[in-house]
Amino acid sequence: MDFRQIITNIKENLGRGLGIPIAIIALLGMVTIPLPPFLLDIFFTFNIALSLVVLMVTLYARRPLDFAVFPTIILLATLFRLSLNIASTRVILLEGHNGGASAGQVIEAFGEFVIGGNYAVGIVVFAILVVINFVVITKGAGRVAEVSARFTLDSMPGKQMAIDADLNAGLITQEQAQARRAEIASEADFYGSMDGASKFVRGDAVAGIIILFINLIGGFVIGVGQHDLTFSDAVEVYTLLTLGDGLVAQIPALLLSTATAIIVTRVNSDDKQDMGEQMQMQMFSSPKALGTAAGIVGFMGLIPGMPNLAFLAFASVAGSGAYLIHRQQQQKEQVQRDIEPEIEAEEQKPADLSWDDVQSIDVLGLEVGYRLIPMVDQAQNGQLLDRVKGVRRKVSQELGFLVPPVHIRDNLDLKPNQYRIMLMGVPSGEGEVFPDKELAINPGQVFGEIPGTATKDPTFGLDAVWIASNDEDQAQALGYTVVDASTVVATHVSQIVQDYAFELLGHDEVQKLLDKLKDHSPKLVEELVPDKLALATLVKILQNLLQEKVSIRDMRTILETLTKKAAVTQDAAELTIHVRTALGRSIIKDLVGQDQELKVITLEPSLEQLLLQATQGAPEGQLAIEPSLAERLHGTLREESQKLEMSGQSPVLLVAPQIRAQLARLFRYSLPGLYVLAYSEVPENRQISVVASVGQGG
Known part of the structure; x- marks a missing residue:
């Protein structure tokens, strides 16, 4: 070697x-x-x-x-x-x-x-x-x-x-x-x-x-x-x-x-300066300091008996340094004065716009008042960030696509204890919470009153009371549901996300769902998009499902159904009906779980026939019925829905497939807890129990 x-x-x-x-x-x-x-x-x-x-x-x-x-x-x-x-x-x-x-x-x-x-x-x-x-x-x-x-x-x-x-x-x-x-x-x-x-x-x-x-x-x-x-x-x-x-x-x-x-x-x-550069900039940036020191040392050098040569020499050096720094600063100021008119003229000219000047908005945002900042500060044991992350994870699993992150920021324009949920830059929900208190929500039946500040639950509008933390056990004993402020905000965020999930799903999200499914079923994806169905149509179908609170987790069944029906029609509304029928088992399971009996509200045959006739000749997706009939129908369905909710059941209205979409759209916001299903969407192994039948008279 x-x-x-x-x-x-x-x-x-x-x-x-x-x-x-x-x-x-x-x-x-x-x-x-x-x-x-x-x-x-x-x-x-x-x-x-x-x-x-x-x-x-x-x-x-x-x-x-x-x-x-x-x-x-x-x-x-x-x-x-x-x-x-x-x-x-x-x-x-x-x-x-x-x-x-x-x-x-x-x-x-x-x-x-x-x-x-x-x-x-x-x-x-x-x-x-x-x-x-x-x-x-x-x-x-x-x-x-x-x-x-x-x-x-x-x-x-x-x-x-x-x-x-x-x-x-x-x-x-x-x-x-x-x-x-x-x-x-x-x-x-x-x-x-x-x-x-x-x-x-x-x-x-x-x-x-x-x-x-x-x-x-x-x-x-x-x-x-x-x-x-x-x-x-x-x-x-x-x-x-x-x-x-x-x-x-x-x-x-x-x-x-x-x-x-x-x-x-x-x-x-x-x-990014080293020590020498910092000392030179900070110590010798002012000529006044050197000039004053030069004057004092020079005066000491004129006193008889002092080492005059040394003192006067250093006074000269310091004075020269002060003069040079002052002169250099004057030259910089003169140059600045010379270019200021040009800079002002350039600033007065309208600058060319670019895409950088167009700021994108947050898909989901949460603004909080200054007193709610500790709730998002993990250093102060703030739980809101973890709660929102947990909500996002849970809702993403339930809906079947990745919910975008929630950007949280403070807003001094809000009240100190107020929060506001933003969707596409538009306020979609707000409320007021107190971090040092608990919210006791009245679920419908309690056995007494609890002292505190009366309010409304910001998510569901239920009667509630803000109580002290040490009154939590008493409130629970009286039948109240007690939650902290972070849970109140996180629950409201969860509800907003579920209500507007169809707006959160876009072309990019659908393409990522297809890419994910392609790993397991590549032939299915390649055969459907874009050969048989355009991506935009698929996006619209999935948005229709989410708008009616139907999960899109089962993408395989959805694509298989669309592959079969896309040759017959390209209409997103009709294809949505076929997909809902294919997803019937999962829709019913989300409503009643493993219970084989499905309790429903139906329409009397005469009313159902009248509604079927009302769809003919009416604009697409609408019902041409009298306002008085719509009002009576709304009132009766509200009463029957409340009865089912009090018994712990999800209110379901079972109708003919031809009018399901129109009725669902009619009651979407006035009766948000009512689920409108078509006969064809109920699996054969499910038992149907009719608890009420609504007629023309209400």
Whole structure:
């Protein structure tokens, strides 16, 4: 194996994540394995270079999260430095009696050159470095990291709520919301880690002081007791070596402490500027500050006895800087004044319109007053978002197609406790709820009254009372149905979606249903659309079904029926009749469940014959009957429907197929709970029980 292959293998192993574990094991090995002086020189030099690199990275980082691995680097650098201290202590105590070079050239250089070979000066310099590092920088950085971690964690709920609000308002996509949530979590983890990592730096400074005293005392004892050095020689040799070792460790520690202080004091901003650019823009953007400072320093330079040359020189530099900044700002203002007329002229010209100027509306929307905002804030245990998602999932499963998402936003124009449900940008329902109360709904029969604020259930218009939460058990004992405010809003949203489901189903949704069915029945889909039936006609048929509260879950049966009947007619109304007949079993099942008996209201033969004649010659889909007859028929059906509802049955009107669609359209909004079925839609295995028969006289 040649040298290049060896290098390649090393790079591949490091790339697989083996580099850091090997480095950590090597650091721990330095604690127990003696190192020769030349390796100490290499490691001490690498330590200084590493600290400088870390410092430069923090200076050029545009925001703290750009250097998110910094807490781990602090730990590794601290462990590396402490391992070097142990290794250098071993060498100093074992070989220090042989002279300064015995502990390595780096330690000797710092002991001789940096402190001038004077151990008294070295002690003072080392003490000053320790005070600066331990008392000033490390303590301040630790405090800033602690406060930043606390405020970051406290602000997380508000940031999460802002993300949810932007997502519900459609301002951001789901992917952008996930990215922002991940960034918030990373920011909290970073400042939390920095709070702990600052303790490593603080502990490193304390360890440096302890190691200094250990080396001094141990060196004196070993030099005098084991190597027969005089006390003065031992003091001189071991003090210089110890101070050199202390300085070569404290300088990188000071650099790392400075980097820590810089990264935790950085402020997140969106301007993408590093620290130098921010300082230049924010400190030297105002000529007044430099001009005032130049005046004060210049005045001090004129006082006799002061270092006039130095003060006046700096006053000149500051004054020149203030003049240049002022001149540059004037030039920018002049350029701005020159182009302002052109900009105003351009603004006055009507801009060309584009499709970007046409804003799309939300298919489904929910607007809430400001007092209802906590209901949609999950950080404040708001349940409305989860309830609406659950409603959307349940209704989608019942109807047979994916209901579009409900975009929730606040609206200051609403009353504080008011909400409004929007459909295609048009208000389709509204109500007023109280988040701190419960709604006790009268289902029709209760055994007493409950104190509270009388109101109407916004979904079904039933009598209801807003009660205190602690009165819930009493209300339930009296027969009331008690729900919270989130359930009230979610139920109203569910009802609106079911009532207007036919408007929510469009060409795109139908095409997705076909694409989904094509995975299981590709031949059926290809044979029907578009060869036998246009997509627009299929959309109209499905909308007709949804408008009459018929689920389109069974798309296979629907398409098979249309495939058979499309050759006979292309009329959407007639095809809807055939599809309803094919879906008869599921329609009846949704009404009465597994009960074999179907209780129905019928029309007397004479009335039914009259209605059949009324359809002839009338506009399509209408009945040409007298208003008085329609009124009597409406009143009688209302009474009979209420009787069936009180007995827990769904009111069903069973009529001839030729008039079913017209009657369903006639009573759709006046009797929303009445289901109009045709004889042909009732399966043969169902037993029919006629509970009432309506005649011309009502």
